[in-house]
Amino acid sequence: MVREQHRADVVIVGSGYGGAVTALRLAEAGVDTVLLERGRRWPVDGSGTTFATQTAPDGRAAWLSRSSPLTDAELDVYCGVLEFVPGDGMNLLAGAGVGGASLASNGTMCLPSEELFAHTLGAVLDYREMVERWYPQARELIGCAPIPDDVYESSFYRSARSFADQLERAGIPWSKVDLAVDWDAVREEMTGARVRSHVDGLNVFGVNSGAQLSLDRTLLARAEASGRLDVRPLSTVTEIGPADGTAPGDGGGYRVDYDRIDERGEIVSRHRIVTPRLVLAAGTLGTNRILLRARATGALPGLPAALGSRVGNSEVITARTGMAENNPRQGGPCAIIAQDGKDDPARPVSLLNFPWPDAPAGEGWITTIGSVPAPALGVFRYDPDRDDAVLSWPVDDPAFAGARASITRTLDRLDEANPGSRTAFSRIGTTGGNVVGGVPLGTVTDDVGRVAGHPGLYVIDGSLLPGTGVPPALTVTAVAARSARHLVGDVTTGA
Structure with a gap:
């Protein structure tokens, strides 16, 4: 050629x-x-079908591969x-x-x-x-802009508010985080004028509503x-x-x-x-x-x-359960960020509520993704x-022990302040x-x-x-x- x-x-x-x-x-x-x-x-064309979703994955989810760690489905080979x-x-x-x-x-x-x-x-x-x-x-x-009050207070974002309540009981500071989101488009998702994407946490493979x-x-x-x-x-x-x-x-x-x-x-x-x-x-x-x-x-x-x-990779992925039921479809993207440096100011833990659209019903799950300073090894x-x-x-280098300990302390504080909750898993990604x-x-x-x-x-x-x-x-x-x-x-x- x-x-x-x-x-x-x-x-x-x-x-x-x-x-x-x-x-x-x-x-x-x-x-x-x-x-x-x-x-x-x-191109997001208004059809609501530009991207694959977690609930309907296909080749659009992965780059020239039949598999992805984000789905158990066998995919067709496509430039996803x-x-x-x-x-x-x-x-x-x-x-x-x-x-x-x-x-x-x-x-x-x-x-x-x-x-x-x-x-x-x-x-x-x-x-x-x-x-x-x-x-x-x-x-x-x-x-970028943080989630507006009217969107945050809606039923679609109950899981975010639940996480904020738990953080306050644990004395962990939190705030709304800046997001690259068109919040008017999210409002249209809420009314049904656009396909529900962010409000249902369906954003891992792209956002079909055009709100991103x-x-x-x-x-x-x-x-x-x-x-x-x-x-x-x-x-x-x-x-x-x-x-x-x-x-x-x-x-x-x-x-x-x-x-x-x-x-x-x-x-x-x-x-x-x-x-x-x-x-x-x-x-x-x-x-x-x-x-x-x-x-x-x-x-x-x-x-x-x-x-x-x-x-370097400072990414932290955690999930906690045993709390009051929140949304079966959790609104996204991450609306709030917790920043906990009380016990170790040199290694503050940042946690963002991460939507998990297929969280087990009735179990009150909250998944977070965030960061903790870790050496760039x-x-x-x-x-x-x-x-x-x-x-x-x-992954087993002792230098990461401090980062893991910081994560554990933050999650333990959350569980102790919210009786009945527990940490299902926690890891540096x-x-x-x-x-x-x-x-x-x-x-x-x-x-x-x-x-x-x-x-x-x-x-x-x-x-x-x-x-x-x-x-x-x-x-x-x-x-x-x-x-x-x-x-x-x-x-x-x-x-």
Whole structure:
């Protein structure tokens, strides 16, 4: 199959939070940009059937796989919204589709405390600068807002209010959390004017009502409307390297080889695009996968030795039962966040009520997903037999004992303050959707994502962060906004 060749001023790989922010800022600056996204577009058309659901899963739930850890169903092979990748001690979930992880996430936007920020990024970034400039910009870009009082007080969100009551009895502070949600659309779900999605907790594989403020409908739509952004869905990057006739790392630009596929994963055509500026925004898994392969195959042999290191996962998954019955279908996404640092201020536990649409009836279940600071000890390594990046996660390392103890103390306080309730399970997630790191900011890159020793090569996504201690989407967006400003300056000045 002949590989067609193209050129572009800037190429972005990936359309999640980092890629979308970067694409918008380049478009606003009048820079022509090509964005390669391996997944398809997922237009919400009013039919209420765009995405699979937990109650009716099919191939749309998984990326080119017959199985998913989120359902027991056997699936047809399709380019669905979530890729599952087994690792050593930690499995990964990675978004696929125009809009990346914003399609199939809770859209939870949490600001880390100064202590948490210092623990993960304080050696590279200034917290005051981030709080005064880049976090507000991130909120504005995403359009996030907490659940309105009238929605919160409705019957659909009784489980959230039940969780808040339990937290108050235990003396654990809580607040409403910012969410990337169109609350007017949720109100229409409540009245039946739209298909019930968020109010029934049916959001793991996408939100059929259109209530999710996913990036394909917000930032990417704005960038495409400018005429400066060319989004190419179903484009899977197979290799990057120096542009033809140049040496690795000499500033002569980059080639990106990619395949156009159909919705069943079959190759339709092969392409090569050459660019002086390449931005990797393919998410933690995708960016590590591309860079580690480039180093291992000799395409970019000079990539820093620290590549693949400092991978963090602070995700906590818990469930408690034995309380008064709450909704059989629990309203979502996560409406409130508890933040408990009473017993161990260095390791505060954050818990968000997570909707579980098939919770056992009559048993009063509440599921939470959240974070606790944990050391970034994971490592991505290139496996030549799999031709892929594999995550090694030392799940039994004693360094995680403090994080587990913090979780246990918070859950014990909840159970003690709410007689009859008990913890059904609790773990630091072994299948992570919030895994970050591998391309640590200030080590593999400078403080704005320029890859060391490789002029014109940038990373702008969650792989820059060795953790945040809270769900990372807002921090990824804020760091991307800061990095994109410098990228635009490099492009427009020819630096």
